[in-house]
């Protein structure tokens with residue numbers, strides 16, 4: 382039996398898809414280790430970790446066991462008025478690994494929801510603070526940087542880059558926030574303090590309105606795989622402290638080792654007030670995210686008007702997802718994630734950085750398990766994707782960016798196949814527009 386791809390094309394939305402001119406979707410029947418198996422049996426090496434999430438590879442026996450044994454007990458039970466061991470174990474682990482001042486965990490069902498929850502926490506916190514001081518005005522704005530990405534739901538979208546985040550379409554309904562220029566000083570370069578001048582000016586000018594500052598630590602992912610200087614993040618922490626603004630770090634893409642630190646904010650040695658986790662949390666098995674906050678935020682919210690934090694999704698604390706997340710985090714340490722990441726970083730640095738010399742390449746860069754090739758032209762997604770599959774790899778570029786973020790178990794010879802495929806398509810004119 383072959384899959385009904387005509388039905389798929391005619392009736393199923395895929396991410397960012399036109400129903401009139403949908404791009405080809407490749408039918409996958411199985412996945413194992415770093416391989417995706419296409420209908421018909423062709424196996425291709427996954428360079429994307431299913432959008433950053435599959436850190437240990439597919440069909441992992443340990444994660445499978447965790448899922449099986451949990452599903453035989455219970456897959457899900459409501460989290461209102463009920464608790465369970467997988468959630469308790471997971472939250473203990475998260476608090477022991479996260480920066481010290483984070484003391485409370487809200488389990489959300491996707492990255493975007495974790496960001497919604499973070500923003501709502503910040504706003505409810507500021508509301509409670511204002512009420513307490515007898516003020517009728519509370520801080521209701523967010524401040525962020527351009528080129529950011531935090532998810533596709535409305536609150537998250539309102540802090541995504543105003544241009545690439547499609548603000549024009551939703552302008553009339555989107556909350557309006559403040560945007561500083563994107564960090565310019567790159568990771569590994571010498572620090573230029575003027576990089577935070579405009580950000581500082583925005584804090585000075587608007588701090589009385591600003592509830593929280595939100596940023597992806599060290600790596601702006603969807604905004605172009607931009608690796609910025611840790612001093613920038615340090616300055617953000619200092620400005621938030623100076624102006625009484627909460628700091629939200631969105632570690633959804635960077636968390637759990639991807640940048641070479643367990644959490645990217647460790648590069649700057651800072652603790653946020655609120656931190657979002659997702660993607661890799663369950664090793665890429667099932668959707669689950671978490672929003673962590675400080676004792677002070679939790680207490681202030683709980684002391685306020687509502688007397689509680691006003692959020693509670695149906696699938697909050699899903700037991701199956703928590704059980705797999707526990708197994709995935711344990712596996713990170715059993716596998717010595719730091720060694721895995723360093724090995725991938727070394728190989729990618731050796732293989733991918735030389736592509737900088739290619740005429741079509743503007744910049745090639747590597748950080749942790751992230752390898753990015755920024756081209757001078759936008760890619761032709763349909764053609765480049767087809768060629769990648771022919772070359773035995775799964776890489777999905779966007780805009781001018783070809784990037785890979787392979788599972789931590791990827792071996793040097795597999796990385797070589799991934800990078801060789803990139804080098805090959807760079808020579809093919811029809812893989813690019815214009």
Ligand code: PMP
Nearest residue numbers: 491492493530531532631633634
């Ligand atoms: N924040 C960041 C930094 C992300 O990269 C993403 C996902 N690409 C999200 C939030 C949203 O997560 P989700 O897609 O699970 O809603």
